[in-house]
Amino acid sequence: MNDEYTPDEAPQDENYAPAPGFSTLSVHAGATPDPTTGARATPIYQTTSFVFEDVDHAASLFDLRAFGNIYTRITNPTTAVLEQRVAALEGGTAALGVASGHAAQMLVMHTLMQPGDEFIASNKLYGGSINQFNHSFKNFGWIVKWADPDNPASFEAAITPKTKAIFMESIANPGGVVCDIEAIAAVAHAHNIPLIVDNTLATPYLVQPFAWGADIVVHSATKFLGGHGNSMGGIIVDGGTFNWMADDRYPMLSKPRPEYNGVVLGETFGNFAFAIACRVLGLRDLGPAISPFNSFMITTGIETLPLRMQRHSDNALAVAQHLWQQPSVSWVSYPGLANDKYNALAQKYCPMGCGGVFTFGLRGGYDAGLNLVKNVKLFSHLANVGDTRSLIIHPASTTHRQLSDEQKITAGAGPDVVRLSVGIEDVQDIIADLDQAMAASV
């Protein structure tokens, strides 16, 4: 299941070759020509189940004594390529591909939390995650406490003996916020709590959370990893750094599992035990498997990840600088701008660029935002981010329309706010489209 691609294990002798670079890993990690047919692109193993070699092989797979494929809800060879590729790009020990970013978050928490336990989340998060944590997770008895990533001490203040995890985004949705991973990791580790980083908007091309102390990374692969707005997916990456056996706070990992002959996952699977637990407990029992076809689409998308992320970032910076100079624009929130509040953190965590997603404000308020969305032609008006195409949304009239005016402002979705996900088209065409739409709006 996990023949990890681990370039760091290259022998340190005269034959030593340097670890492959990020672009090489983006194209190759986890993939070899198909042993049966020689197919160079990863075949789509569009099957539900896999024939056992014999009865002993079947028994060993069900006992977790051997790695292999049983059923596509739990493992699939097309998905394994996606998993190994993202693990290599993030610098983790293993990964697990699932149906969506939300499924990834659910399985991570299912592995860490017991009913009545608490976790602390950054209050600068994707709106869907705020809902998932506040409402659906509450039904499982997992209690969220909110903290402010601009003030890492607020995480420390929220810790209780029941705190099992800290959750944050690296570059926070709706863009424009770079969070201080190293400072928040220091708080987490001082209290023996694992840090989970949602690296969706940054991707490992821009930010490497494990290098700054994250223990677990999650992605909505629906966004920049897949990158073409065509496939839902999610990924969990195990950093291999956290000691689950230190005490009995993580029983899914540290206690014998009755359904697997009493195996203790944290003992048997060492530094990739977390990924295994998410797979053989959470994915097996809760069931949000990714389709092999979607794994194929997302893996293909990742081959161009470094090219796309650089272009998204360069285009977004140019668009942000242009908007900044427009009289109809009152503010622009993009950390790549030299005078931005988050510019110092951006230089530390994402020196190559700040990604494609950000917000800005229109002096004309609600009506100006609505008119801009009506008048764009190249931009698509929709709720996603991370597509090759440029995307636009006016949160106050769409994603956040149910909130009161005051709640909208707190959530960064005031009446004047417009969110862009800048695509990889020619930047002059992107800018021209915004200019004509703003001119038509007044």
Ligand SMILES: *Cc1c(COP(=O)(O)O)cnc(C)c1O
């Ligand atoms: C979209 C998104 C998610 C949820 O992912 P889905 O694939 O839509 O389930 C989680 N986190 C962030 C930052 C996102 O942008």
